[in-house]
Every structure is written in C-alpha cells, then in structure tokens.
Amino acid sequence: MVTVEWWKGNDRDLRALLVSELAQVVSRGAGCAPQDVTVVVRDREPGQDGDAESALGLTSPR
Template sequence: MPVITVNWWKGNDRAARGDLVAGITDVVTRVSGCPRESVTVIVRDVELGHWGKGGRLADDRGPAGPRSSQ
C-alpha cells in the first residue's frame, strides 16, 4: 500500500491537484504492479513564505508560482 506525500506551493486549483494525483497513481501502479485502489497520495499546500530554496523564501523569488484556473 504505497503512500506518497507531495508538498507544493499553495494556490494550485482542484484540477491541478486531480491531475497530479492521477498521474502519480498511474506511475506507481505501472512501476509497482499494485492496484490503483491501494495507492494513497497526500497533497500538502505550502505557503510560498514557508518554502525556501537557494537561501531565499519562494515569495521573494518572483512571479513563477502555482497553476490556477484564473
């Protein structure tokens, strides 16, 4: 029973989360041979100000950010 946790920037819409969960589930079932029903994907939205990369907070890095339907 694989459990996959994804941390990504807050602000992605429901469609993006659904695509992510479906895609991860597809890969895990293909690689492991386990049934889709046994794959759990946990998606955690992280505020940009709580995410650091390269010594800087993500909200200081410019306009690149989450996908939304807007």
C-alpha cells in the first residue's frame, strides 16, 4: 500500500495518472501485478505541511 498526501483541489486526471504510475513502479519493485498495489490519495489543505521527517521516522529521538 502506498499513501500519498495531495493538495486538495488538484486535477482529478492528474491524480489518476499519479495513481497509475505509482502502481506500475511499486509493482516492479515488489514483484507483483499493478492491480495488486493499493494507492491511497489523501487530500490536504494547502499550507498543511506537517512534519514529514517525523512521520517517516527520519529524526533522531531526543
């Protein structure tokens, strides 16, 4: 499963292309069929940057 946070209001055709391309890439790396890859796209309000490093566990504990 791949989760993408996408700015709310983006073009639906572009979103569909993103989902298709991600499924293709992940399927090659995982050795499965593209239809077996789930891509979840979540809308976010512009300006909601969040803390990607913390979410990905890339920061060291304090």
